[in-house]
Amino acid sequence: MPTTQTTIQHVSFENCLMNAAGVYCYSKEELEQVINSSAGSFVTKTATLEARLGNPEPRYINTSLGSINSMGLPNLSLHYYLEYLIELQEIYKERTYFLSLTGLNQEDIHKSLKQVQESEFNGFVELNLSCPNVPGKPQIAYDFETTDNILKQVFSYYKKPLGIKLPPYFDIVHFDQAAEIFNRYPLAFVNCINSIGNGLIIEDESVVIKPKEGFGGLGGDYIKPTALANVHAFYKRLNKSIAIIGTGGVKTGRDVFEHILCGASMVQVGTALQKEGPEIFERLTRELKAIMEEKGYKTLEEFRGKLNYL
Numbered sequence: 001m002p003t004t005q006t007t008i009q010h011v012s013f014e015n016c017l018m019n020a021a022g023v024y025c026y027s028k029e030e031l032e033q034v035i036n037s038s039a040g041s042f043v044t045k046t047a048t049l050e051a052r053l054g055n056p057e058p059r060y061i062n063t064s065l066g067s068i069n070s071m072g073l074p075n076l077s078l079h080y081y082l083e084y085l086i087e088l089q090e091i092y093k094e095r096t097y098f099l100s101l102t103g104l105n106q107e108d109i110h111k112s113l114k115q116v117q118e119s120e121f122n123g124f125v126e127l128n129l130s131c132p133n134v135p136g137k138p139q140i141a142y143d144f145e146t147t148d149n150i151l152k153q154v155f156s157y158y159k160k161p162l163g164i165k166l167p168p169y170f171d172i173v174h175f176d177q178a179a180e181i182f183n184r185y186p187l188a189f190v191n192c193i194n195s196i197g198n199g200l201i202i203e204d205e206s207v208v209i210k211p212k213e214g215f216g217g218l219g220g221d222y223i224k225p226t227a228l229a230n231v232h233a234f235y236k237r238l239n240k241s242i243a244i245i246g247t248g249g250v251k252t253g254r255d256v257f258e259h260i261l262c263g264a265s266m267v268q269v270g271t272a273l274q275k276e277g278p279e280i281f282e283r284l285t286r287e288l289k290a291i292m293e294e295k296g297y298k299t300l301e302e303f304r305g306k307l308n309y310l
């Protein structure tokens with residue numbers, strides 16, 4: 001029987017699948033459903049120092065090809081997720097979870113990370129540098145100078161495992177420039193990709209979500225080719241000590257297989273998890289194992305990153 005076990009920085013996960021930040025992770029009740037599924041870990045909703053209500057509704061819509069959202073960072077506060085994660089550490093000593101966080105300005109990012117550094121939390125932080133939905137706040141990781149400055153300062157005091165959630169890039173020179181910056185830092189992982197920001201979906205003569213005149217982050221089928229390209233571009237460019245988490249357009253075992261083939265060590269599920277619920281992890285695991293069995297692979301290492309070229 002093949003195994004879908006995986007490793008990030010010497011931390012082992014029984015399964016390579018987990019939720020993507022924003023889906024099934026707002027409250028303890030939602031996170032418990034992921035814990036009780038076949039997923040190998042979870043990540044929290046991206047937390048800010050203070051709780052937020054987010055943007056006006058409707059702010060998330062499923063379509064036949066995926067989803068569009070402009071949630072606006074609704075979350076129950078860093079304190080809420082951090083306390084819960086520390087509680088879980090006592091119960092599930094052998095498991096590791098991810099805390100997603102960001103700030104509305106650089107000062108808040110550092111205040112948050114200093115709180116995490118001083119806490120008992122010993123899991124992974126996923127620093128979100130790519131939220132597209134807060135009016136007036138750009139996606140940080142599209143500004144390379146700011147990103148470099150933030151990481152330089154973060155690693156001067158933050159000594160626990162930390163990775164970053166990236167927006168999609170669309171130019172080879174941007175892959176080169178971004179990777180050159182990330183390779184300067186002891187990142188545990190980069191997560192490619194967040195939603196494709198600021199798309200527009202129209203029904204009849206109207207937008208479908210209320211915030212920002214209908215502009216929102218795209219997920220699902222729309223974004224799989226972009227996600228795979230980002231996963232593979234960074235897999236080829238980053239130091240081998242930096243793992244890749246693959247996110248975007250995963251709804252079948254075949255999609256998981258392709259993310260791993262492009263170099264992903266862990267694969268996150270957003271839109272399809274929102275549509276199908278946490279039972280999806282059992283189906284995806286079964287479908288991935290069936291592909292591995294057919295191809296004679298017993299572990300993910302045997303095909304990770306081994307994409308063939310013509």
Ligand code: DHB
Pocket residue numbers: 022046054069070071072073074128130131132133134194195217
């Ligand atoms: C939200 C959306 C994102 O894509 C993200 O990375 C963080 C927050 C949101 O709208 O809540």
